[in-house]
Amino acid sequence: xxxxxxxxxxxxxxxxxxxxxxxxxxxxxxxxxxxxxxxxxxxxxxxxxxxxxxxxxxxxxxxxxxxxxxxxxxxxxx
Numbered sequence: 001x002x003x004x005x006x007x008x009x010x011x012x013x014x015x016x017x018x019x020x021x022x023x024x025x026x027x028x029x030x031x032x033x034x035x036x037x038x039x040x041x042x043x044x045x046x047x048x049x050x051x052x053x054x055x056x057x058x059x060x061x062x063x064x065x066x067x068x069x070x071x072x073x074x075x076x077x078x
Contacts, residue, residue, distance in 0.1 A: 002047065002048060005044075005073055005074040005075050006043070006073045006075070008039040008073070009023070009040060009070050010040055010070070011068060012066045015066030023067075026056065026061060028045050029043050029056070031044040057070060
């Protein structure tokens, strides 16, 4: 069973066109949307387990130049 989630991403001003292609290349990012509001991007992510998801967010998404901060929402079934 895959772990899925959403990552809310805030970028430095004017970094959208530089950061988006790099984020789309990350293994585990299944979809990326630009949005208006407090956050600039929303990434749909999936991983085989929580440690791998942690590595995707902390080790890869946050390492992209221009990414200021993230908030991760792990999805669940109700």
